[in-house]
Amino acid sequence: LWNEVVASAPDLRPAERHRLAGDTWAAVLAGTLSATDYLRLLTGLARESDVRIWDQMLDGLDELDRIVAPARASQLHRFVRDLVRPLVDALGWAPRPGESDLDERRRGTLIRALGVLGRDRKTHDRAMDAFEQALRNGGRLDGEVAAAVVAVAAAHGGDREHSRLAAAYAGARTPQDEARYLAALAAIPDAGCAAATVELVTRGHLRSQHAAGAVARLIGNREIGGDAWHLVTERWDEIIEAVPRPAQHNLVVFAHLRSEPDLSPDLETWLTDHPLPAAERGTRQQLERLAIRRELRRREAELRVPPVALS
Numbered sequence: 001l002w003n004e005v006v007a008s009a010p011d012l013r014p015a016e017r018h019r020l021a022g023d024t025w026a027a028v029l030a031g032t033l034s035a036t037d038y039l040r041l042l043t044g045l046a047r048e049s050d051v052r053i054w055d056q057m058l059d060g061l062d063e064l065d066r067i068v069a070p071a072r073a074s075q076l077h078r079f080v081r082d083l084v085r086p087l088v089d090a091l092g093w094a095p096r097p098g099e100s101d102l103d104e105r106r107r108g109t110l111i112r113a114l115g116v117l118g119r120d121r122k123t124h125d126r127a128m129d130a131f132e133q134a135l136r137n138g139g140r141l142d143g144e145v146a147a148a149v150v151a152v153a154a155a156h157g158g159d160r161e162h163s164r165l166a167a168a169y170a171g172a173r174t175p176q177d178e179a180r181y182l183a184a185l186a187a188i189p190d191a192g193c194a195a196a197t198v199e200l201v202t203r204g205h206l207r208s209q210h211a212a213g214a215v216a217r218l219i220g221n222r223e224i225g226g227d228a229w230h231l232v233t234e235r236w237d238e239i240i241e242a243v244p245r246p247a248q249h250n251l252v253v254f255a256h257l258r259s260e261p262d263l264s265p266d267l268e269t270w271l272t273d274h275p276l277p278a279a280e281r282g283t284r285q286q287l288e289r290l291a292i293r294r295e296l297r298r299r300e301a302e303l304r305v306p307p308v309a310l311s
Helices: 002-011 014-030 036-043 051-067 070-091 100-118 119-138 143-155 159-170 175-187 191-202 206-219 225-234 238-243 245-254 262-273 277-300
Strands: none
Touching: 002 014, 002 036, 014 036, 014 051, 014 070, 014 277, 036 051, 036 277, 051 070, 051 100, 051 277, 070 100, 070 175, 100 119, 119 143, 119 159, 143 159, 143 175, 143 277, 159 175, 159 191, 175 191, 175 206, 191 206, 191 225, 191 245, 206 225, 206 238, 225 238, 245 262, 262 277
């Protein structure tokens, strides 16, 4: 039955494909389907044109990228490149006359996936060039491509990118730009940059309503989230003081991503011993999600990655 579902997936209606991708990932989390089954489904949806379905597909890939064993990670990165690159090549990096907003969103979503999840070197190099042009010379980019460029640049960035993103955040003219630069600041894979972002929080250099989100994204950082977590616990009292009470529940929204065996027990103990009065329910939910991801990591660290066979 599963083979028939995968084979027929491209012929389903968009709402059915969206539901199928979401339900399949939920089954992987529950342990009733394997992550390999999920990847097989994605190969069946490789020609997908609906960005909302791609968002659902990439959510699962993002989580697998975080738990797969290092020896298998390059295989998963290649899978993402093989899945996404043909569509990025077809779409290009510039908007075309007559495109819909969803087409523009799809372009940005897929460029980001190729550069971040696929670790595609050409995409990284092109994104860094566009990032430099946009910040240094006032170069203009399509909004969705700009968001992708900033995300890819941050995912491969360091001190220089952090300084420039902090300045861009301070000078942002729209809430959308602020959100884009804030997310990028916390995505840089460098422990020193994480410490610098915490300084921005504790010194009040970020809007108070943004402080919790910045800390949460540091904890969820793909590469150095563990280092960031230890830093956050060291500065916990200062961070709590900087974050408005109604927003404190946002501090732990990515805690479930820290499923590393040497880290998750410490995180669970800390959050239990340091309750946030305004986030009791949210903390319980995150700890439940953390337990699910620990089990996912145990089952799927040695993920079998199928080839992407495009017709």
